[in-house]
Amino acid sequence: MHYTSLTQFISDQNAALAKGPIAVVLVEDDVEINTTLRHNLQLGFKHVIALMPAQFTLPRDLQETVHRVDYNMSREAATEDAINALIAAAPDQWIYYCYNAEYLFYPFCETRAVTEMLAFHTEERRAAMLTYIIDLYSDDLEQHPDAVSLDRAHLDRSGYYALARPDQTKDGHPKERQLDFYGGLRWRYEEHVPPARRKIDRIALFRAAPGLKLREDHTFSHEEYNTYACPWHHNITATICSFRTAKALKTNPGSRYDIDTFKWHNSAPFEWHSRQLLDLGLMEPGQWF
Incomplete structure (x- = not known):
């Protein structure tokens, strides 16, 4: 489940955003990405979204269980823009957000x-x-x-x-x-x-x-x-x-x-x-x- 932009994900995944709780991982670098995603899956979040640079890769099991979205975390207000877009797209759903590691x-x-x-x-x-x-x-x-x-x-x-x-x-x-x-x-x-x-x-x-x-x-x-x-x-x-x-x-x-x-x-x-x-x-x- 790989999306080239947050806009594409929101457009294509109405079903995912309609059932929470949803975990959002904002990936800033390549440190402990996989363990962070697996930790959230183990806690029982219904959907886990990874907003991460396009050049990073995920192992096969996470490619099948995580919504991976290409996203640039280095720009100003990247966190607020992403979370506010998801708030608007997932009304009444519980959302959790964190960074990698x-x-x-x-x-x-x-x-x-x-x-x-x-x-x-x-x-x-x-x-x-x-x-x-x-x-x-x-x-x-x-x-x-x-x-x-x-x-x-x-x-x-x-x-x-x-x-x-x-x-x-x-x-x-x-x-x-x-x-x-x-x-x-x-x-x-x-x-x-x-x-x-x-x-x-x-x-x-x-x-x-x-x-x-x-x-x-x-x-x-x-x-x-x-x-x-x-x-x-x-x-x-x-x-x-x-x-x-x-x-x-x-x-x-x-x-x-x-x-x-x-x-x-x-x-x-x-x-x-x-x-x-x-x-x-x-x-x-x-x-x-």
Whole structure:
């Protein structure tokens, strides 16, 4: 299932876009494309879409199970343009988006499909879910110069914090049930990260709605989508465990030679299990048990 443009895919795949949840993988380079796609298939997404450069290839099994769409991720606003086009084409469907070398974890994901989790979230009258981007990195940058290794992946077990999100339309007063979250490599190496890119929160799971637009800062035009919980109790949150920041820091000439290791006293091996993330307080089940 190979499409030469997103326009062609949307035109030809009305059936796919009419049944969610849908996972969209935005491919920026050739690192861990296959594992990212397979991870989303294993979670139980009904359809997985790979927006990727034309020169990249997929193995035969993924060619048969993934909607591969030729797409240039290097241009400005590539993420927003793609997701907003899919929002318009898939009304009322749950959509998840991530980049390659990013892996979604939600409470009890080892035994419960993403469809079960989103069904419960929908019953709680929620149309979006907050996800935290938890940085992964190899503990040996000599062996893995791009900082990516599934076998040697580490994360920061502490150093995360939140600040009130100011509402510029109300003289900077905090927005209701909205926070800006920080931590991980973007916090520890903030001198190499532009201020607008330092947040680790992303509304990566959401339900498409008429008029909904994704903005450049990974928030949405409907303010309720940007909240971390409903007014009456806490809701499920999830994490996206991501090598993206570590890759960028080790490939950017401005930071590459300043970093010999990402390990510090709060590093811990990543266990690739939701229990570790729950124990560290990096996501919560809300009322879902």
